[in-house]
Amino acid sequence: MKTNFQDKVILTIDDLAAYTGWSKSYIYKKTSDGTLKFSKPLGKTIFFSKEWVDKFLLSASNQTASEIDSNAANYVTLKNAAL
Structure with missing residues (x-):
């Protein structure tokens, strides 16, 4: 059974495992080491x-070559202007 995650706002651990492809044991490990933010309102x-999961998954995205070139050019321009 496929879940339509587009309509979900809150995910259970089973949802998160299906959504990301991560195992439940990996998710539990990442919650216990503080990597994954979670809520436990009733204690279980x-x-x-x-x-938050979507933002987390995209947080370490790579830059394109043109973004790297643009950032480098801006850095050099600002560095030269400070001299």
Whole structure:
């Protein structure tokens, strides 16, 4: 059964595993080491904000070659202006 994650705001651990492809043991490890933000309102079941998960998954995205060139040019321009 496929879940339509587009309509979900809150994810359970099963949802998160299906959404990311991560194993539940990996998710539990990342919650216990503080990497994954979660909510545990009744002290047993943990929940995740899909919005936060999406931001987390995209947080370490790579820059394109043109973005790197542009950032380098800006850096050199600012450095030369400071001299």
